[in-house]
Structures are given as structure tokens and as C-alpha cells.
Amino acid sequence: MKALRWTIPFGIFVVLVTFLWVGLSRDPREVPSPLIGKPAPAFRLSKLQAPGETLGPADLKGSVWLLNVWASWCVSCRVEHPLLVQLAQENIVAVYGLDYKDKPDDGREWLAQHGNPYTASIVDRDGRVGIDYGVYGVPETFVIDKMGVIRYKQIGPLTDEALQDQILPLVRQLQQ
Amino acid sequence: MMALMARAALAVWLLAGAASATTTDPPSPGADVPGMSALDIRLKRLESELRCLVCQNQTLADSNAGLADDLRREVRALALAGKSDDDIKAYLVARYGDFVLYNPPLKPVTWLLWFGPFALLLGGGAIWWGVLRRRLRAAGGGASDAGATRDERARKLLDDDD
Numbered sequence: 131m132k133a134l135r136w137t138i139p140f141g142i143f144v145v146l147v148t149f150l151w152v153g154l155s156r157d158p159r160e161v162p163s164p165l166i167g168k169p170a171p172a173f174r175l176s177k178l179q180a181p182g183e184t185l186g187p188a189d190l191k192g193s194v195w196l197l198n199v200w201a202s203w204c205v206s207c208r209v210e211h212p213l214l215v216q217l218a219q220e221n222i223v224a225v226y227g228l229d230y231k232d233k234p235d236d237g238r239e240w241l242a243q244h245g246n247p248y249t250a251s252i253v254d255r256d257g258r259v260g261i262d263y264g265v266y267g268v269p270e271t272f273v274i275d276k277m278g279v280i281r282y283k284q285i286g287p288l289t290d291e292a293l294q295d296q297i298l299p300l301v302r303q304l305q306q
Numbered sequence: 307m308m309a310l311m312a313r314a315a316l317a318v319w320l321l322a323g324a325a326s327a328t329t330t331d332p333p334s335p336g337a338d339v340p341g342m343s344a345l346d347i348r349l350k351r352l353e354s355e356l357r358c359l360v361c362q363n364q365t366l367a368d369s370n371a372g373l374a375d376d377l378r379r380e381v382r383a384l385a386l387a388g389k390s391d392d393d394i395k396a397y398l399v400a401r402y403g404d405f406v407l408y409n410p411p412l413k414p415v416t417w418l419l420w421f422g423p424f425a426l427l428l429g430g431g432a433i434w435w436g437v438l439r440r441r442l443r444a445a446g447g448g449a450s451d452a453g454a455t456r457d458e459r460a461r462k463l464l465d466d467d468d
Contacts, residue, residue: 138433158362164403231372257376264401266359266373 163264163283170197170274171262175252178229178237185226185252187278194304196225196297197272198248198288199260201232202240204268210287211244217293218247223301227251230260230268273297275304349382352391356381356398357406365408 165171174186198214200207214225227248229237234253241251254260263272273282282300284292342350350367356377358369366374366381377398384394398406410416 161359161403161405164400257373258380261376261380261401264403266402 159267160285161266163280163285165264165280166283168280170272170278170280171259173252173254173259173262175228175254175259178227178234178241178251178253179246180250181234181253185250187274190224190226190274191278192276194223194276194301195249195274196223196301197228197263197274198225199228199230199263199265199268199270199272200251201230201268202236203232204230206287207269208244210269210289211247213288213290213293214247215245222298223305224249228259228263229253230265231255231257271297273300273304345382345385348391349378349385352385352394353378353381355408356395357408359402359406 170187172187174184177183177185200211217223218225225248227250229251231254234255237251237253241248257265263270267285269287271284271288272280275281281304282297284297288297353367354365356366358364358366358371358374358377360371360373361369364374366377381394381398384397389397395407404410404416410419412420
């Protein structure tokens with residue numbers, strides 16, 4: 131009975147600390163996407179650099195590609211942009227851009243200014259495709275496999291760690 | 307013993323009353339604002355059950371974020387297309403996950419969330435009950451008799467007062 135006096139409060143304390151430890155070390159902004167493991171939602175949008183041409187996920191079946199959601203008004207896109215430019219130079223995986231809720235002129239100017247790492251960018255003027263992809267915080271990056279299935283989603287700017295530890299190993303594995 | 311149990315029962319009943327008093331539904335927003343159509347009222351109610359992903363502690367109805375505007379527009383379009391509230395919620399959950407719902411659905415992942423408080427209440431009740439019994443036993447077997455005579459004495463004192 132005496133032992134119980136100590137073990138019960140101590141047990142409650144341990145449970146509480148575990149919950150707080152796990153809970154507080156999580157980023158509440160990172161909402162797990164229900165789209166992982168699901169086919170990339172279909173769309174057909176015109177290209178930013180060639181408004182006469184359109185592009186959709188169906189055109190990219192058979193290859194692994196990244197979809198990077200960006201905008202000229204997006205401040206943290208500037209943070210990740212050098213990484214994307216570098217990735218494009220290494221020629222490991224094709225990166226497509228979704229210019230989200232942006233004026234096409236502003237988007238083109240932004241790419242001219244900061245460099246264009248994208249194989250192509252498409253224009254989501256009213257953000258409707260963004261909604262289909264569950265976009266809520268630009269920038270976001272999706273990894274899409276040869277079958278057109280979303281395998282990974284990065285919320286917020288890409289980091290060197292995320293790229294080296296998560297995205298590129300996954301891309302290499304999917305490319306085989 | 308009986309008096310103690312009755313008192314305990316009263317305490318539980320009062321606590322339950324207090325708990326139910328705080329969980330009564332707030333009046334549905336916009337219900338009595340003149341000039342609102344039935345659709346507006348329905349959307350307002352629906353949007354107040356949905357979370358804005360950008361400012362996470364606001365409902366879709368309250369948020370001024372750009373995405374909230376877009377989602378409100380989308381919800382309205384779906385409602386006008388004849389979709390039910392459940393269809394609209396399913397549409398948003400498919401894109402943003404259960405997180406958009408202020409009322410989390412009951413499923414294995416959320417069992418702890420739904421039943422945890424009751425488990426805690428039961429656990430606390432068990433501990434309380436154990437402590438109570440131990441105290442009674444420590445006070446000696448004749449505790450209830452002593453209580454009864456004391457009650458009697460008190461009643462007599464009160465009666466004599468008249």
C-alpha cells in the first residue's frame with residue numbers, strides 16, 4: 131500500500147511528461163496530408179513561360195517528379211529557391227512549379243530575377259488546383275512517383291536536411 | 307457510512323450538472339440576423355465547424371486569410387451544386403485531413419481523445435474511493451455509529467432551541 135502511494139503519482143507524472151514531450155516537440159503547422167499514397171489530383175493548366183501550352187500530371191506518367199508550389203509574393207519561397215536552383219543543376223529529378231495565386235507577369239519576373247529551376251511552371255491563378263492538393267502554406271513540395279502517386283509532401287521551405295535525408299533518397303528509390 | 311455515500315453521490319451529481327451546463331450548444335451564429343437567406347445561415351453554421359488551415363485556431367467562418375476566402379467560395383459552390391453538409395466535409399477532409407473538422411470523428415486513432423477523459427475520471431474515482439475506504443477503516447469500525455449518535459445529539463439540540 132505504501133509503495134502504491136509513490137508509484138501512482140510517479141506513473142501519472144511519467145505519462146504526462148511523455149505526452150508533453152511528444153506533443154511539444156511537434157510542429158502544429160505540419161498537418162499530415164491525407165493525399166500521401168493517393169494519385170496526384172488531375173489538372174490541366176497553362177504553362178507560365180508558354181501560355182499556349184498546357185500541362186497535367188497525366189503527361190508526366192512514367193517519371194518521378196517534384197511539384198513545388200511557389201509564388202512571387204511568397205517570402206519563404208526565396209529561402210528555398212537557391213536549393214531548387216542547385217537541384218536543377220545536378221539534374222537528378224525534374225522539378226515542376228505550380229505558380230500559386232499569382233499574376234503570371236509577376237511570376238515570370240520573379241523567375242527572371244531569382245533563376246528558373248523548373249522544367250516548367252504552370253499557373254494556378256485562382257488557387258483551385260492548390261485546394262485539390264491541400265495546399266495551405268506556400269511553399270510546399272510534393273514527390274510524385276512513376277505511377278502518378280504522391281509519395282511525400284514537404285510543408286514550408288525545403289531545407290538541405292529535408293532534401294538530403296528524405297526527398298533525394300526517396301526519389302532515387304522511386305526511380306529504380 | 308450511508309451519510310457519507312449520500313454526500314458523495316450529491317457531489318458527483320453536482321459536478322455532472324456543472325459539466326453539462328458548460329457543454330450546452332451556443333446559439334447558432336447568424337440565426338436571427340435579418341436578411342440572411344437559408345443558404346447563408348446553413349453555410350455560416352457549416353463554416354463554423356471547419357478549421358482554417360492558415361490560422362489554425364480560427365474557424366473558416368471567422369478567418370480573413372486568403373485560403374479561407376477560397377475555401378468559403380468552394381464550400382458555397384458545392385452547396386449551390388446541391389451537395390450535403392457531409393459531402394462538403396468529406397471534400398475538405400480528402401484534401402486537408404481530419405484536422406479541418408473541429409469535431410474529430412470517432413475512430414481508433416481518436417479513441418484516446420474521446421475516451422481518455424472518461425478513463426481518467428474513472429481512474430480518479432477509483433483512487434478516491436480507495437482512499438475513502440481506507441480512511442473509514444482507519445477511523446475504526448464504529449465510525450458510522452459514532453456519526454449517528456452525533457447526528458442525533460445535534461438534532462436534539464436544535465429541537466430544544468424552540
